Amino acid sequence: MRGCASDILTPLVILLAVASTAACTAKRMNAGDAGSPHRELAYLREQPFVRRPFVPFSGKSWIGNAIAYGPFRDGQYPGGPSPTKAELRQDLHLMSQHWRLLRMYGAVGSAKTVLEIIEEDDLDMKIMIGIWIGVEERLDPSGKRVEDFAETRTENRREVESAIRLAADYPDIVIAVSVGNETQVSWSSHRIAPELLIGYVREVRARAQIPITVADDFNFWNKPESEMVTRELDFIVTHAHPLWNGLQLEDALEWTRGALEEVQATHPNHTIVLGETGWATRKHNQGEQTTLIKGQPGEEQQKIFFDALTAWVNRERITTFFFEAFDENWKGGEHADDVEKHWGLFRADRTPKKALAEGE
Numbered sequence: 463m464r465g466c467a468s469d470i471l472t473p474l475v476i477l478l479a480v481a482s483t484a485a486c487t488a489k490r491m492n493a494g495d496a497g498s499p500h501r502e503l504a505y506l507r508e509q510p511f512v513r514r515p516f517v518p519f520s521g522k523s524w525i526g527n528a529i530a531y532g533p534f535r536d537g538q539y540p541g542g543p544s545p546t547k548a549e550l551r552q553d554l555h556l557m558s559q560h561w562r563l564l565r566m567y568g569a570v571g572s573a574k575t576v577l578e579i580i581e582e583d584d585l586d587m588k589i590m591i592g593i594w595i596g597v598e599e600r601l602d603p604s605g606k607r608v609e610d611f612a613e614t615r616t617e618n619r620r621e622v623e624s625a626i627r628l629a630a631d632y633p634d635i636v637i638a639v640s641v642g643n644e645t646q647v648s649w650s651s652h653r654i655a656p657e658l659l660i661g662y663v664r665e666v667r668a669r670a671q672i673p674i675t676v677a678d679d680f681n682f683w684n685k686p687e688s689e690m691v692t693r694e695l696d697f698i699v700t701h702a703h704p705l706w707n708g709l710q711l712e713d714a715l716e717w718t719r720g721a722l723e724e725v726q727a728t729h730p731n732h733t734i735v736l737g738e739t740g741w742a743t744r745k746h747n748q749g750e751q752t753t754l755i756k757g758q759p760g761e762e763q764q765k766i767f768f769d770a771l772t773a774w775v776n777r778e779r780i781t782t783f784f785f786e787a788f789d790e791n792w793k794g795g796e797h798a799d800d801v802e803k804h805w806g807l808f809r810a811d812r813t814p815k816k817a818l819a820e821g822e
Contacts, residue, residue, distance in 0.1 A: 528782060550576055570624050593640065594621050596614040640677045701785075740784055
C-alpha cells in the first residue's frame, strides 16, 4: 500500500509544482516584467483594463490651458526650507487669474497646503498631482542589484501614500495622478527600471480611482518600447521643449506640434497631454545648455512663443501645461544665468515677465 500511495502522491506533487510555476510565470508575464530579478510586482494589471478618461473641465468649462507649478522661492528647495502658507496663497491667487488647472510634481510637502488653500478660498482650480519617484537601486549589466538606496525607497513610499491620501481627501480638486517624472528617457539623471515604475503605477491605480498617468519626454513615448508603460496608463503626459531640442523661435511651435503628433501616432488609442513646453528667458554661456540650445532666450521671445502656443492650445483644445509659473533659483548650477532657473512666466519675486505683464 505504501508503494501505491507513493505512486499516487508523486505525480500529484509534480502537478502542484507545475501549477505553481505556471502561476508565477503568468504573474510575471501579466506584470510585464519579463522575469526581472530585482522587482516582483505586487499588483496585477487590471483585467479587463478599463481606461479612465482624463477630463480637464471645471463644470462645463474646459480648463486645459494649464500651468506647471513649482512652489519654491529663493532660499527654499526640496528637502530644505519650504514656502509658508501665506506664500502659497499668494501664488495661487496670482495663478488663478490666468489658469484653472495646475500640475505639481510631488505629493509630499506643499501639495497638501495648496489643496487646503484652494478649498478654503473657494478657488476654481484643479490639480494633477505628481508622485516624485527616485532611484531605488543600481544594477550591474546582468540585472543583479549591486547597490540599494533604502532612503530613496522610503521617500518614494511617502510620495505614493501622500498622493493616494490627497486624491481621496480632495476628490473635487485632484483630477489625476502622475507617477514619476522623466524616469524612462535615456538622458534622465534619475532613470529607473520600467518594472519599478509599473509597480507604482499599478498600486496607485488600484488604490486611487481617478485617471493615472506617467510624465516623460517625447523621446521616450515615440519609441516602441514605451508600450510596456503605456499599456498601464489612462492617458499619456509628454514633454516637448523646442529650446532644449535646438529649435529657433520661428520653428518652435511647428516642432512642438510635430512632437505631439509623433507620440499620438505611436499610441493612437491614448489621450496625449502636453505636460511641459516653454521658452526660457536666460541661459548660461557654459555647459550643456550652450551646445543644445540654439534659439535665443529672452522675455520677448518667451512672449512670442507663449502667445502662439496659447492660441493653438485654445483653438485645438490640446491640454497643455506651460512650463512654468515661476522662476526657481534653486534649480540648475550655481551661476545665476543657468537656464533651469529661468523658465517662469513670473520672476522669482512674483513680478510678471512680458508674456503676462502686457496682458494685465
